[in-house]
Amino acid sequence: MLDIRPMTIGDLALGRRLVAQAGWNQLEADWRRQMELQPDGGFVAELDGVGVGTVTTCRFGPVAWIAMMLVDEAYRGRGIGRALMVRALESLNANGVRSVRLDATPLGRPLYESLGFVAEATFDRYRGVLPPAAEQSGEPMARKADPLDLDAAIALDREVTGTDRGRLIRSLADEHPDSLRVAGEPGRVAGFLLSRPGRSARQIGPCLGDERAGPALLADARSRYAGEAVILDVPAANAPAAAQVRSWGLRAERELLRMGRGPRVAEDPRRIWAGSGPEKG
Ligand SMILES: CC(C)(COP(=O)(O)OP(=O)(O)OC[C@H]1O[C@@H](n2cnc3c(N)ncnc32)[C@H](O)[C@@H]1OP(=O)(O)O)[C@@H](O)C(=O)NCCC(=O)NCCS
Structure with missing residues (x-):
C-alpha cells in the first residue's frame, strides 16, 4: 500500500540514498537545510512501510x-x-501559497506539465x-x-528574484561564511556570491x-576555487555569464527547465550570474 507521510530527520538516510x-x-x-527552512515541508512516499520517494x-x-x-x-512509472x-501542492495551497516554482529535469517535466506547470526560463548546468x-x-x-553586507545582499536577492529568500541566504551564509563575497561599498552591495560543497562538485551560486x-564575483570565485x-x-x-564560464573550459552538462504554476514571479535573469541550485532557484 502507498502512503505519503511527513518527512522527519529520520529520513536523512533515505534522502542520501536516493540522491546517490x-x-x-x-x-x-x-x-538538513531543507528541513530546517521548512520543517513541515517535506514528504516521503512509503510502499508497504518502506521509503521509496521524497519531495520537499x-x-x-x-x-x-x-x-x-x-x-x-525500481518503483518509477507507477504513480x-x-x-x-499532489500532496506537496495540497500542502502549499493550504498554506496560502500562490506561485509554485521548480527547476525540472527532463524526467520530471511530463509530470509537472500534467499538473499545470508551465515553462518560464532555462538554466544550463x-x-x-x-x-x-x-x-x-x-x-x-570582489571582497x-x-x-553590514548580509542585509544588503538579501535586499538585492529579493529585488532580483522577486522572492523574499532571506532565510535561505542567511542559512547559506551561516553555514559557509567564508564563501560569502560581495562587490560594492560596505552596506551598499552591487552583487554577492555564495558557494557550498557538494557530493561531486562545489556548487557556485x-x-x-x-x-x-x-563578472567580478565570478572571476573572484574562479581564482579562489x-x-x-x-x-x-x-x-x-545571461549570455555574458555563459561566455565567462565557458572561457574557463566549463561545459554545459544538462538543462534545467524553470517551471511555474500560478501568478508568474518577476525575476531578472540578466542579474543572475549563477542560480542557488535547483532546490530554490
Ligand atoms: C521524476 C520522477 C520523480 C517521477 O516519478 P514516478 O514515480 O516515476 O512518476 P509517476 O509514475 O507518478 O508518473 C508521473 C507522470 O510522469 C510521466 N512519466 C512517468 N514515467 C514516464 C516515462 N518513462 N516516460 C514518459 N512519461 C513518464 C507520466 O506523464 C506520468 O503521468 P500519468 O500519471 O498521467 O501516467 C522519477 O522519474 C525520478 O525520481 N527521476 C529521477 C530524479 C528526477 O529527475 N526528479 C525530477 C526532478 S525535477
Whole structure:
C-alpha cells in the first residue's frame, strides 16, 4: 500500500540514498537545510512501510519552491511521483501559497506539465575543473563580506528574484561564511556570491549582481576555487555569464527547465550570474 507521510530527520538516510542513486550533488547538509527552512515541508512516499520517494517544499510568503523530487528507480512509472507532487501542492495551497516554482529535469517535466506547470526560463548546468587563477589586473572589485553586507545582499536577492529568500541566504551564509563575497561599498552591495560543497562538485551560486559586479564575483570565485571541480547553473538569458564560464573550459552538462504554476514571479535573469541550485532557484 502507498502512503505519503511527513518527512522527519529520520529520513536523512533515505534522502542520501536516493540522491546517490540519481547522481545528484546534494550532501546531507543540503537535506538538513531543507528541513530546517521548512520543517513541515517535506514528504516521503512509503510502499508497504518502506521509503521509496521524497519531495520537499519551501515557502517564502506567497511563493514556494518544490525540490528533491526523487523516486527509487525500481518503483518509477507507477504513480508515486504524482502522489508526492499532489500532496506537496495540497500542502502549499493550504498554506496560502500562490506561485509554485521548480527547476525540472527532463524526467520530471511530463509530470509537472500534467499538473499545470508551465515553462518560464532555462538554466544550463556547467561543470568542470576550474583552471589556475588568472593574473588580476587593477583593484579587485570582489571582497570579503562585512557584517553590514548580509542585509544588503538579501535586499538585492529579493529585488532580483522577486522572492523574499532571506532565510535561505542567511542559512547559506551561516553555514559557509567564508564563501560569502560581495562587490560594492560596505552596506551598499552591487552583487554577492555564495558557494557550498557538494557530493561531486562545489556548487557556485547564488551569484547575483549588476553587469560589473557579476563578472567580478565570478572571476573572484574562479581564482579562489582554482583546481576544484565546480558546477554553476547559469540562466540562458545571461549570455555574458555563459561566455565567462565557458572561457574557463566549463561545459554545459544538462538543462534545467524553470517551471511555474500560478501568478508568474518577476525575476531578472540578466542579474543572475549563477542560480542557488535547483532546490530554490
Ligand atoms: C521524476 C520522477 C520523480 C517521477 O516519478 P514516478 O514515480 O516515476 O512518476 P509517476 O509514475 O507518478 O508518473 C508521473 C507522470 O510522469 C510521466 N512519466 C512517468 N514515467 C514516464 C516515462 N518513462 N516516460 C514518459 N512519461 C513518464 C507520466 O506523464 C506520468 O503521468 P500519468 O500519471 O498521467 O501516467 C522519477 O522519474 C525520478 O525520481 N527521476 C529521477 C530524479 C528526477 O529527475 N526528479 C525530477 C526532478 S525535477
